[in-house]
Amino acid sequence: MIIVIDALNRHRFKGLLDEMHRLRARVFCDRLGWDVMVRNGREVDEFDALDPAHVVCLDADGDVVGCMRLLQTTGPHMLADVFHGLLDGEPPLRSSRIWEATRFCVDTKKLNGGKTRNSISYVTSEVMIAAFEYAREAGVLDAVAVIDPVMNRVMCRSANAPYDYLGTPKPMGKVTAMAALMDCSEERIQAIRDFADIRHDVFLTEDEAEALFRSNREAPAQRTAPPAPFPESKTEKADQMPKLPRAPHSNALQQYCYEQVLNAKSQSDVDAAQALIEALSDALGTTSAAELARLARVEAQATRKSVLVAAK
Known part of the structure; x- marks a missing residue:
């Protein structure tokens, strides 16, 4: 699940960007041993100050x-x-329709192998799809990236092979580097989707991303404590509504969605809760998502009735 953070919305995602820079430090410094600047556990360079767009993937x-x-x-x-x-002495490419893609990384410690939703391959494909779709929507034709032979093989295996290279590969520190070109075409995007079997819209809205990231940080105890059932009767409103079945495996995300439905006070609140449930249905699980959606429908009916009563 992807959120793109740029100069227009980064004020909403300071915590998320902080986690991204921590991931970059773990990957580029700790795991790969690159000569990068890490301060207070975060990898940040001078190009981060130029208002780039960060394509960030969140898990469930x-x-x-x-x-x-x-x-x-x-x-x-x-x-x-x-x-x-x-570049062997050639001038660098400079065009408003060519973007540079850098600092690509995934959390290999949390993700696993294979091609499941929680795999390195799946997240790699999702980030690539989002980057190309976002760039294409902005009118960009090509992306250039400095990669190593390992990444080049990964891209070739995942239907994302560069169509050309600039200059010649050269040793750069501990690795060999090469400059690769990728077109931001519908054919490339579809090929990556077919490889990873990704059919859905990979983007979260800003509200959905903020809610997903915040839900995990607001209830850290739920990450280590035994899972708690959904609340039953904390308020009079909850007592009057259909109860969700006890969910022995409920998590912070399910709890957060439940509370968004339960606390809805207007039709727009209900609509927002329904949109959130739909966007996170895969992460919530089929049963929980269906039950939450049912509760949202009940709440929508109750909200409409209260509005009609107040209008009389």
């Missing part, structure tokens, strides 16, 4: 498990200012 727990940075090539960018030696 609201944790950041993957990311990629997109930056225009009309100004400073890594291929022009850091990896220019790859």
